[in-house]
Amino acid sequence: MGVDEMAHKERPTEEVTPGxxxxxxxxxxxxxxSRLVSWGRQYSFFLYPFIxxxxxxxxxxxxxxxxxxxxxxxxxxxxxxxxxxxxxxxGTISHKQAPILVKVYNQMAEPKWVFxxxxxxxxxxxxxxxxxxxxxxxxVPVDVYVPGCPPRPEMVxxxxxxxxxxxxxxxxxxxxxxxSPLGEADDRKxxx
Amino acid sequence: xxxxxxxEEKRRGQGASDSEVLARTKAVxxxxxxxxxxxxxxxxxxxxxxxxxxLKVMEFLRDDKSLKFDMMMDxxxxxxxxxxxxxxxLKPMNARFEVVYHLYSVEKNHRIRVKVPLPExxxxxxxxxxxxxxxxxxxxxxxxxxxxxxxxxPNLKRILLYEDFVGHPLRKDYGKMKRQPLIGPVN
Amino acid sequence: MKEENxxxxxxxxxxxxxxxxTINMGPSHPATHGTVKFFLTLDGETxxxxxxxxxxxxxAFEKECEAQKWNGVFPYTDRLxxxxxxxxxxxxxxxxxxxxxxxxxxRCQYLxxxxxxxxxxxxxxxxxxxxxxxxxxxxxxxxxxxxxxLLWDLIESVCGAxxxxxxxxxxxLTNDLPDGFRENVKRVFAKNRKxxxxxxxxxxxxxxxxxxxxxxxxxxxxxxxxxxxxxxxxRATGVPYDVRRAQPYLVYDRMNFDIPVGxxxxxxxxxxxxxxxxxxSMSIVEQCLAQMPEGPINVDDARWxxxxxxxxxxxxxxxxxxxxxxxxxxxxxxxxxxxxxxGANGELGYYLVSNGGGKPWKCRVxxxxxxxxxxxxLLVKGSLLADLIPTFDMINLIGGExxx
Numbered sequence: 179m180g181v182d183e184m185a186h187k188e189r190p191t192e193e194v195t196p197g198x199x200x201x202x203x204x205x206x207x208x209x210x211x212s213r214l215v216s217w218g219r220q221y222s223f224f225l226y227p228f229i230x231x232x233x234x235x236x237x238x239x240x241x242x243x244x245x246x247x248x249x250x251x252x253x254x255x256x257x258x259x260x261x262x263x264x265x266x267x268x269g270t271i272s273h274k275q276a277p278i279l280v281k282v283y284n285q286m287a288e289p290k291w292v293f294x295x296x297x298x299x300x301x302x303x304x305x306x307x308x309x310x311x312x313x314x315x316x317x318v319p320v321d322v323y324v325p326g327c328p329p330r331p332e333m334v335x336x337x338x339x340x341x342x343x344x345x346x347x348x349x350x351x352x353x354x355x356x357x358s359p360l361g362e363a364d365d366r367k368x369x370x
Numbered sequence: 371x372x373x374x375x376x377x378e379e380k381r382r383g384q385g386a387s388d389s390e391v392l393a394r395t396k397a398v399x400x401x402x403x404x405x406x407x408x409x410x411x412x413x414x415x416x417x418x419x420x421x422x423x424x425l426k427v428m429e430f431l432r433d434d435k436s437l438k439f440d441m442m443m444d445x446x447x448x449x450x451x452x453x454x455x456x457x458x459x460l461k462p463m464n465a466r467f468e469v470v471y472h473l474y475s476v477e478k479n480h481r482i483r484v485k486v487p488l489p490e491x492x493x494x495x496x497x498x499x500x501x502x503x504x505x506x507x508x509x510x511x512x513x514x515x516x517x518x519x520x521x522x523x524p525n526l527k528r529i530l531l532y533e534d535f536v537g538h539p540l541r542k543d544y545g546k547m548k549r550q551p552l553i554g555p556v557n
Numbered sequence: 558m559k560e561e562n563x564x565x566x567x568x569x570x571x572x573x574x575x576x577x578x579t580i581n582m583g584p585s586h587p588a589t590h591g592t593v594k595f596f597l598t599l600d601g602e603t604x605x606x607x608x609x610x611x612x613x614x615x616x617a618f619e620k621e622c623e624a625q626k627w628n629g630v631f632p633y634t635d636r637l638x639x640x641x642x643x644x645x646x647x648x649x650x651x652x653x654x655x656x657x658x659x660x661x662x663x664r665c666q667y668l669x670x671x672x673x674x675x676x677x678x679x680x681x682x683x684x685x686x687x688x689x690x691x692x693x694x695x696x697x698x699x700x701x702x703x704x705x706x707l708l709w710d711l712i713e714s715v716c717g718a719x720x721x722x723x724x725x726x727x728x729x730l731t732n733d734l735p736d737g738f739r740e741n742v743k744r745v746f747a748k749n750r751k752x753x754x755x756x757x758x759x760x761x762x763x764x765x766x767x768x769x770x771x772x773x774x775x776x777x778x779x780x781x782x783x784x785x786x787x788x789x790x791x792r793a794t795g796v797p798y799d800v801r802r803a804q805p806y807l808v809y810d811r812m813n814f815d816i817p818v819g820x821x822x823x824x825x826x827x828x829x830x831x832x833x834x835x836x837x838s839m840s841i842v843e844q845c846l847a848q849m850p851e852g853p854i855n856v857d858d859a860r861w862x863x864x865x866x867x868x869x870x871x872x873x874x875x876x877x878x879x880x881x882x883x884x885x886x887x888x889x890x891x892x893x894x895x896x897x898x899x900g901a902n903g904e905l906g907y908y909l910v911s912n913g914g915g916k917p918w919k920c921r922v923x924x925x926x927x928x929x930x931x932x933x934x935l936l937v938k939g940s941l942l943a944d945l946i947p948t949f950d951m952i953n954l955i956g957g958e959x960x961x
Contacts, residue, residue: 228585230592230614231957232639235683235720239709242702257587274532275592275613276553278584304632307546307617308539309531317553328720360553412655412894441782443897444906444923453912456891472895472906472923476782476796479803483895504785507931515619530612530960539620546620 212350219263219289220345223252223338226262228282231269233296236328245331250338259285264341265318270298271311283318284357291321291341295334300325318358391415391480394436399427406487407459416483418459421495424486428501431473431482439473439482442498445508446470447516451490451542459487466490467518471498488518497523515540577605582945584613590687591956593930595945602941607934614956622920626886627653628727628863630920635721637922638958641680641901643672643716646725649920651806652896652907653727656889657861663808664852665729670807671845672715672724673898674838678749679708680901681831681838688828688950689760692769697759704752707745714738727887728862729855739846746839753835761832767825774936774948775823784935785928788903789830790952794822800899811848812841827951861887886915902926902953924958 227237240247247253256262259282271279283292294314297303300323302312314320321344324337392408392415399405404423409416419427431439448468454460460468465487474481486495497520498505509520510529517538520526528535532552537544582595592613598606618637622630634645647669654661661669686701709719714735716722724731760766776786781794791798799816801809817833819826855862863882864875881888891913897906903925910919929952936952937945 227587229590231616232636232721234591235639238683238687238702239706239719242706243699244703244706255587269591270614270616272613272615273550273552274615275584276551278613280553282585305616305621307620308544308548308550309615309617311551330719411892412658414893414895416893441785443785443787443904444895444908444921446908446921446923448910448919453918456893456910456912456918470908472908476798481895502785503780503783504928504931507927511927528612529610530615532612539617546617546624 215350216346216348219350220342221251223264223291223341224254224256224262225252226257226259226265226282226286227255227268228265228279229268230271230275231296231298233268233298233328236331236334237266237268237295240331240334245335247335247338250335250342252338259283260287262286263289264291264293266293266295267299267314268295270296270303270305271314271317272309273311274309276311276317279314280317280358280360288354290355291345292318293337293341294320294323295337296329297325297327303327317360319355389415389480391437391482392417394434395431395482398430398434402426406463407457414483415481416485418457418485418487421486421488424498425496425501427484428471428498431484432501436478437475437480437482438477439475440502441474441476442471442502442505442508443474443481444470444472445498445505445512447512447518447540449516449540449542463487464489467493467516469495469512469518493518494521495519496521499523514538517541575600590950590954593949593954593956597942597945599942602943604937604940604942604945607937607945609930609933611930611954611956612960614960616957616961618922618961619920622917624916626882626915627889627917628882628886630917631723631725632721634922635723636957637924637961638680638900638902638905638926638955639721640683640955641676642720642722643676643712643724644680644898644900644905645922646722647673647807648896648898648900648905648907649909650725650727651898652894652909653889654861655894655896656892656909656911657727658890659728659856659858659861661729661856662853663850665854665856666807667845667849668730668734668854669725670809670812671842671849672712672722673807674841674845675708675712676722677901678835678838679705679712681835682708684901684950684953685756685828685831688947689756689766691946691950692766694760694763694766697756700752700756700759704749707748711738711741711745714741726855726862728858729853733854742842742846746843749839750836753832757832761829769943770825770828770947770951771823772821773824773940773944774951775821776932776936777822780932780935781822784932786903786932787928788900788925789827789834790822790929791903792817793819793826793830795820800897800904804897806896806898808845808848812844814841824947824951861889881915888913888915897923900925902929902955902958922958922961924961926952926954926959930954930959 229237239245265283294300299314302310322337322341324333326333395417404419404427405417407418431437448470450460451466467488469486471484497509507529509523510526512518513526514528514530515538535550578599580597580599582597584592584594594610596608597604618633621633631646634649635642637645682701682705686698690698713719716724776794778794778796781791795818797816797818802816814837817830819830859875859878864879868875869879889911891911893910895906895908897904905925906923908921909917912918936948
């Protein structure tokens with residue numbers, strides 16, 4: 179209860195809220211409803227595993243019988259971005275792949291989160307050259323960064339729990355991400 | 371240093387006797403005047419040929435009864451800008467690139483390496499897709515990363531990089547960190 | 558409009574002509590392991606034409622390797638065929654040792670053979686398991702993932718990492734076997750054999766699996782050789798070419814193992830060849846453990862292999878060479894060498910060119926799945942769209958290797 183009240187007080191004021199909602203937002207009914215919605219969201223992620231490279235092998239292990247991601251509710255991958263809410267970017271993103279990543283992110287429906295899995299997505303990893311994107315946060319907003327090459331499955335589960343706690347803290351109303359800050363991915367031309 | 375001297379000997383002295391593959395190749399191709407150099411460094415038979423004679427050499431290697439190189443294992447290009455002393459014949463020919471073919475015979479179980487030096491201002495060589503079908507993608511990759519053009523290739527376009535990419539990145543004068551991102555100002 | 562048609566003589570065939578549909582099976586797709594784009598031209602469900610586009614995982618392996626010292630290339634080679642990482646390491650180390658002209662001690666050769674076979678098992682488990690997953694056999698996938706986990710525990714006790722091992726060095730290895738390794742291997746292999754049997758019971762005589770894999774994606778021997786096929790896909794067509802037998806390296810000439818060879822070259826034969834190879838690899842590992850002698854695992858020359866801390870702290874020459882190796886890299890003599898090893902997918906060849914410096918001048922990998930994927934249009938043209946999935950699985954394109 180206390181955490182939720184703090185979250186509501188810290189909500190930025192430029193978010194357009196009608197006066198009635200602002201007045202009601204501290205009432206018991208709305209906060210409990212908000213907790214229920216957060217509970218639903220955090221314990222039932224539908225993954226979109228955007229698998230490209232070696233981290234995909236560890237993702238198979240994380241979804242496997244020993245380090246079971248199903249225990250945390252995030253079992254079912256949905257291979258259509260419209261139906262998924264957590265995009266796990268697993269593996270190196272090259273410049274050729276970057277517009278596709280942005281396009282898939284733009285197609286996801288709200289609410290959506292992004293999980294950067296592996297060093298290559300966090301910062302480009304050990305590939306600092308003409309072909310590799312140096313971290314996917316140059317393309318899409320990222321919620322959790324899990325470094326490692328590849329990260330051990332326990333680290334991935336730790337990252338998932340951190341994301342669940344983050345979702346619990348977030349306000350539910352008016353929390354839309356929209357398209358990536360780079361806009362639509364359809365106009366591609368060489369920059370720089 | 372012991373290992374270095376051994377290498378020089380192997381390279382200069384051509385070892386004790388040529389292997390069967392190299393002997394047969396020299397016997398037939400030598401009189402035709404297509405060979406520049408042969409060696410067997412580290413046990414790998416190597417033949418260096420002129421760019422104009424590539425098709426002749428490759429057809430002979432594939433069809434000869436005692437050689438029968440029916441599989442083209444690998445095709446790649448080496449850029450010797452700044453390291454011409456590695457091979458003694460590069461400087462006189464003013465060659466910068468060298469197209470390297472690795473061939474293997476499934477029937478006879480032997481290998482050969484064929485190298486074709488090319489100058490910088492005219493990096494053209496005939497395509498061997500008519501001889502081995504599998505050379506298709508290897509030649510596209512060589513064009514993509516090095517800029518060596520293969521005459522007669524059915525579909526010579528980029529394969530590993532995107533269409534808008536400018537330049538040939540594996541050349542020695544292309545910086546590793548030079549960025550040409552498709553999307554994103556930060557990149 | 559009806560009057561016009563009646564006047565012109567309405568052509569039924571012309572009006573009911575079908576058109577082909579172009580559809581893009583894009584780079585982010587669950588059934589394409591990693592990232593490959595298929596541009597399909599479909600007539601109903603039949604594939605009329607397919608255009609395969611790779612390169613979505615091009616990470617500039619060769620360019621990076623030219624900027625690292627000779628020993629610093631190993632982590633990059635790990636990530637080539639990432640399902641069976643040590644095989645890449647071994648190939649590169651052997652090519653570099655060929656350039657130098659040294660040979661590693663016998664115990665090192667046995668260890669390299671043993672860990673290579675374990676990596677090959679891991680690669681085959683991943684491929685066959687993922688293939689089963691694509692065809693809907695989820696339980697079978699889980700069984701092989703568990704078998705792979707047990708194997709990775711073993712590999713982790715030796716190499717320190719589950720997936721990208723970075724175990725081999727030029728002139729030796731990083732460390733020796735841990736205590737209790739032989740008992741662990743016995744225990745794990747007993748479980749692996751049980752899981753293999755369960756998987757076999759579930760799939761090999763399964764009606765649905767057979768219908769989808771038999772007679773799909775076949776290729777003739779002549780075509781396979783012309784396209785540059787090697788590895789399980791070539792052996793499935795009936796050509797018994799295996800680098801371990803044809804040009805034995807390490808200690809394979811002392812091992813007693815069979816090369817499984819198929820007949821028709823279709824997907825089912827590739828599956829059977831891979832399954833049998835898992836069993837043969839287990840047998841090779843057991844033979845290695847039985848025959849392995851005691852002794853050093855590194856070559857005793859400080860020019861190529863970093864000296865031990867004792868040596869570099871007490872004697873002058875190892876100290877100098879240690880310094881040179883760290884600052885400049887080992888000065889491998891001028892020359893070029895090609896060394897082929899049998900990777901999980903086929904012949905993995907390394908072509909190294911040295912100009913005498915501490916960094917490679919050229920480090921080329923001959924990727925087996927590059928040649929296999931280039932032949933994909935030949936394998937699937939004319940068959941149904943659903944046949945593309947098992948064919949593409951059994952070809953085992955690994956993005957890291959194909960795109961480098």
